[in-house]
Amino acid sequence: MQDILFIIIGLFILIVGVFSYWESRKFKIDLKTREAEMKRRMYEIAILKELSDRVGYSLNIQNIIDIITGSLHQFIDYSATSYVLIEPEKIIFKAHLEKSVSRHFLNDIKGRIIKSLSALLDSDLSKIRIEEIISGAIIVDELSEPVKSFFNIPLVIANKVVGVLTIAHTKAGLYKEEEMTILYKIVQQASQAVTRLQEVVEIEERKLNAMVESMTEGVVMTDKDYRVVVVNPAVKKIIKIEDKEEITIFDFIDKLGEKFDIRGKLEESVKLDKVLFSNEVLIGERFYQISVSPVKSRLLNSDGDEKLGGVVIFHDVTHEKEVEKMREDFTSMMVHELRSPLDATTKIIDMMKGKRLVKAKRDEYLGMIYNSSSEMLGLVNNLLDVAKIEAGKFQVFKNPTSIRESIKERVVFFETLAKDSNIKLKAVFDENIPAEINFDKQRTSQVLNNFISNSIKYSREGTITTINTIYHVAGANIAEEAAKVDIKWFLVENISKLNQLPNSIVVAVTDFGSGISKDGIDKLFSKFNQIGPNTPVADSKRGSGLGLVVAKGIIESQGGIVGVESKEGEGSTFFFTIPI
């Protein structure tokens, strides 16, 4: 009995033992598989990470493939890895040899890979030039091992086949599909990344194009071989090649000629890595400032930048130039205006020095000095006022005063001058004018001085200059109001402007003289109208005319308007208004 028990226990132990053994073996195999699996996963992740780090923002497919093939040896054993990339004019065949192989081996790979590519593209590639790049171990023709294991993966970017990647070995039985999964994944990841990147680039490119197309500045960009890569409608218009389809650098060289050495400047800008600005260049009838900048892109894994070419921008500065010229003319004119009286005064003083003069002569000279100095002082004051008006800092000081009295004072003031010129001065007042209104008496008198003295200067002898003052009620028809006062004036076009005024006093100074031409009227109240080098000589003695500019400033500061109307050869009416 006991013997059977021992046997049973013994068997039991044996069975358990065997069972355990099988289990542990299974477990070990399991573990090994899992370990292998994990290793593979780790490699996968490591390589994918390395790839994404290095692929980054480059769209250079060859670079990307190189990176992939470069990292393959970490988890795949091969004699040679190679790829083909299809380019517009050739096929690139690149192979990296991990071990020495024969030429025969290499040609075999090449044959297979081209055949594969032909099949994928469904076209005959036998006629296309193949550019070969071999690296790694040397080719030893004596080695006879042929290709025993071979695997290829197509490279697809944005749904287009761009090449094929292969690995080959002299050993047989490698490259099972299971192992190749990781390779598939890597290539797929890279493809997808590149495709996505291309799409993003396309969108950005379109945005950039839209922006460049709509710019008013002319833009043209060339690559480092001076081929035109970007040209916007604006620059085509500037260079007058709107109708041309294919634009080259020579179109620019032709049209710009010696005025601007575009090719030279592009070269200089890229070489010195600097933005260059030109002076104003006259193209057609407009002036342009031309800037040239180098265009670079950051290369992967390198400290430098890749020089892509240059961009030339044409900026229209015609308007600025005109304004600049007007300013210069104005300044030189003002200087001239001051220089004459100064010189004359100096000469008179020269005549007076150390000489005994008769009283009459001395008084005559002193009078002339006084007049010159007053003239210059007047000009300087006007210049200061104009500057204040332009800066918005001109002030008027309003007080309740009688406009009637102010005007009458002016008439008295100018009586002598008028008589000397054989002109009669008359003032006519609307009975509705309030006894007192709020205005700056001193400044308004200045305006009257200017209007009246001009009138006298330009009136024909024997005529009457009238100063009419009307009380205008907002909304009323000023022509009717004027008729009641027996006004004499030339106002026709400005009537509507006056009718739109609020309750105001309208003062109009009418003279019968030479009148002013249409052209002349537009510029009268402008600082830049004044005499310049091109003014006809006969007009040059009219004085600087800044007085009118200041008059406008004064009246507008009080809330009124100024204006003039004239009939050439008959006379003019200068008017201003004061709101009540």
Added chain:
Amino acid sequence: MSKKKKILIVEDEVIYLSVFSDKFKSENFDVFEAKNGQEGLDISLKERPNLILLDIAMPVMDGLTMLSKLREDKWGKDANVILLTNYTDENKIAEAGEKGVFEYLVKKDWSVDDLVEKVKEKLK
């Protein structure tokens, strides 16, 4: 007794006219005055001065126009003319040069004494 030299001053700016006139009178010249080109032309042809001091910028008729007309006259084409002006305009200078003038002097650059010296020199 040497005859007084006749000088015509054509100048619209009263100050200059007065000053030059007085100065040349004091230097024993026979002075004639004109306020614009028309007067200047008339007096030139009538008095036939030894020298004409001519301003450019004048109303009614400017200096260059007067000069052109003067040069059309038999006597006038050889008249001695010095242009006096405050213009430093090159175009005007060139224009004047074509019409044959002794000198083109910018007023502000010359004192009255120097001007007299210049005139005397030209008349030698």
